[in-house]
């Protein structure tokens with residue numbers, strides 16, 4: 001006898017039910033593959049939507065960050081402040097430049113970089129020399145700070161920018177997961193010197209793999225295009241005037257992005273409903289949700305919450321064919337970064353990571369699937385709180 005197996009509920013699937021195939025076929029038919037009309041159109045759509053003066057498509061969010069940090073002046077031996085709870089790419093991009101990250105613990109409520117902690121630490125651990133910031137202990141330059149708008153929640157950028165100005169730090173916003181998130185009327189990724197985005201397949205819109213660099217500075221925008229096209233400075237001759245990269249977004253993938261942008265409003269609406277469902281379902285069960293910073297209108301990219309301990313819940317859900325994930329491992333706990341500085345008072349990031357669970361939140365998730373997920377979680381939480 002066959003045993004009943006419920007249909008699996010994935011964590012966060014892409015939704016490609018618009019004009020993706022049509023536009024990608026048009027891109028292929030045009031024979032313009034590396035660059036082309038769809039790339040220009042996608043960049044313009046992003047600029048119009050976010051309000052950034054310049055948007056440059058990139059091969060992914062990580063390469064976009066690497067270029068943005070380069071443009072911010074980060075070089076070999078520098079230090080860069082990043083939040084301790086983020087996807088590893090934020091810290092990896094710093095390492096690619098021969099610099100090292102300093103991890104800053106997160107706020108217990110917003111799960112974003114703790115700005116009180118950042119300010120106190122900068123006051124007591126740095127000094128200025130020729131209008132640059134140096135770390136007292138190592139005498140290394142601290143060149144930049146990278147706020148990450150985690151899960152769609154936007155950092156208090158006016159405060160972060162003021163701190164950065166006071167301590168002469170460049171601000172590069174990692175807005176990989178916050179397309180569609182606004183705060184006080186500004187789109188995420190447009191308040192610092194540069195911002196970056198990801199269109200990885202689990203993001204709110206996808207180009208399969210892709211990213212973007214955002215800036216209001218025309219000179220930086222030109223240099224970003226130059227660096228991502230191997231720093232070639234002659235239309236015919238193979239003249240490359242500095243170390244460049246092959247980090248461009250290609251035309252057929254940008255075509256997918258154009259079709260995805262046409263659906264962004266409906267994706268945002270669905271994500272809002274999914275988040276509201278989980279908040280309604282679990283708040284009385286003792287689950288804790290991320291608190292938005294005042295003035296944030298989140299894209300609700302990924303639903304997540306804290307429970308007593310998330311790993312046993314993740315295992316229980318997997319047995320029911322429901323895919324969930326823990327929140328990221330704090331950067332300071334990863335082998336590559338164990339030698340780097342970690343600024344913390346109470347190690348909030350480890351606690352949030354230990355208790356955090358990312359819930360199924362595909363744009364295509366049905367009401368029935370949401371009910372199934374929440375019923376199983378509710379009975380698990382009731383059981384585990386009674387034990």
Ligand SMILES: Cc1ncc(COP(=O)(O)O)c(C=O)c1O
Nearest residue numbers: 060061062087089090176198200
């Ligand atoms: C916060 C954050 N930064 C950077 C990245 C890197 O983006 P990508 O995967 O497109 O390289 C991601 C996502 O994957 C991310 O979530």
